[in-house]
Amino acid sequence: MKITGAVLNRIADAPPFQSSQPIEVTELDLADPQSGELLVKMSAAGVCHSDLSVVNGSRVRPVPMLLGHECSGVVVESRAEHIAAGDHVVLTFVPRCGRCPACLADRPALCSAGARANGAGEMLAGGSRLSRKGEPIRHHLGVSAFADYAVVDQGSVVVVPKDVPLDVAVLFGCAVLTGAGAIFNTAAVREGQSVAVWGLGGVGMSAVMASAAAQADVIIAIDPDAHKRAIALEVGATHAISPQESLRDVLPHGVDVALEAVGSAAVLAEAVAATAPGGMTVTVGLPAPNDQLTISPLALVAESRTLAGSYLGAANPERDIPAMIDLWRSGRLPVERLRSGSIPLSQINQAMDDLAAGHVIRQIITFDEG
Ligand SMILES: [Zn+2]
Ligand SMILES: [Zn+2]
Known part of the structure; x- marks a missing residue:
């Protein structure tokens, strides 16, 4: 079938992408779903920093690629068991094979088959279902959400209740799953603990909300953007500071859980240094591949930091x-x-510029009905 999608034709280094137009909204051919796959009509898609990281080359992926990995939609055709046409779905950005050691150990985010497919820009079952005038187009993280329709593997899908608006459900696919999951699953934040979050994009802001839901006592949100800091205070942060201010002014002994959601080795080192003895630092940001971290191993050992x-x-x-x-x-x-x-x-290049400027949290692309 013919679809309309946003294809990254080349890596573009730096904004403004509105001038260089590395992403082209164009007509594509989408092949039928194979066994275990679904055709999904897209409802909403979020513009995430991981998409920007592919555009500017800090996350190296093959091109041309149809971007987008955070989305919600409705199943049009199912060739998967337990999923039916009409089901409302959220897509996730690591397809789960269900058979590899990570999947069998209940760690599907580390699915080795999913990681291999994502690195190659292919479907979990191999190959591409997307083409432009006969030229194969790569899939982004098994999702390729910036299009009105997508063919995805059943392992990329979570069925959600139909009473959840799809323009809300979309956020759970990447931002909320990553940020709240880091707080609930990785840090296992407990009532009464202190948490600090560096970087108030969709992931960091979700981590602030989750820390409040976990009944953390002190929640410090850190970002250069004053508007984002104000929102953080409304969704659960007890303190919001700029990166120039010192966390130790709020918590002289350091923080129990430090979450780095910027994607910078320097910020990660700062987060580790801000932890109290016995504290934990969790990093969810995606730094440039050649970034290196310098911290003192003694500070980990002698004061039981993680x-x-x-x-x-x-x-x-x-x-x-x-x-x-x-x-x-x-x-x-x-x-x-x-x-x-x-x-x-059609505004996808401008949306990448706005995301790079650091003043937006989640811009949501909505697709026309009909
Ligand atoms: Zn994302
Ligand atoms: Zn697996």
Whole structure:
């Protein structure tokens, strides 16, 4: 079938992308779903920093590639068991094979088959279902959400209740799963602990909300943007400071849990240094591939600090997304506050510029009905 999608034709280094136009909204051919795959009509898609990282080359992926990996939609055709046409779905950015050692150990975010497919820009079952005048187009993280339709593997899908608006459900696929998962699964934040979050994009802001839901006592949100700091205070932060201010002015002995959501080795080193003895640092940001971290191993050993990475919130999406939706229902995870407005697909290059400028949280692309 013919679809309209946003294809990254070349890596573009630096903004303004509105001038260089590395992403082209164009007509594509989408092949039929194969066994175990689904055709999904897209409803909403979030513009995430991981998309920007592919555009500017800090996350190296093959091109041309149809970007987008955070989205919600409705199943049009299913060739998968347990998923039917008409089901509402959220897509996640690591397809789960269900058979590899990581999947069998309940760590599907580390699925080796999914990682291989994502690195190659292919479907989990191999190859591409997308082409432009006969030229194969790569899939982004098994999702390729910036299009009106997508063919995805059943392992990329979580079915969600139909009463959850799809323009809210979209946020659970990447931002909320990653940020709240890091707090609930990786850091396992407990009542009464202190948490600091560096970087208030969709992931960091979700981590602030989740820390409040976990009943952390002190929650410090750190970002250069004053508007984002103000929102953080409304969704659960007890303090909001700029990177120039010192966390130790708020917590002289340091913080129990430090979460780095910037994607910078220098910020990560700062986060580790801000932890109290016995504290834990969790990093979810994606730094440039050649970034190196310099910290004192003695500071880890002699004061029992932990440093942990967290990918996809260390989540089992089929279990954790419904649980996070329940928290949203009860008002404890006000994810709507992540939205920075709706945009049409045609504005995707401008949306990347706005994201790079650091003043928006989640811009949501909405697709025309019909
Ligand atoms: Zn993302
Ligand atoms: Zn697997």
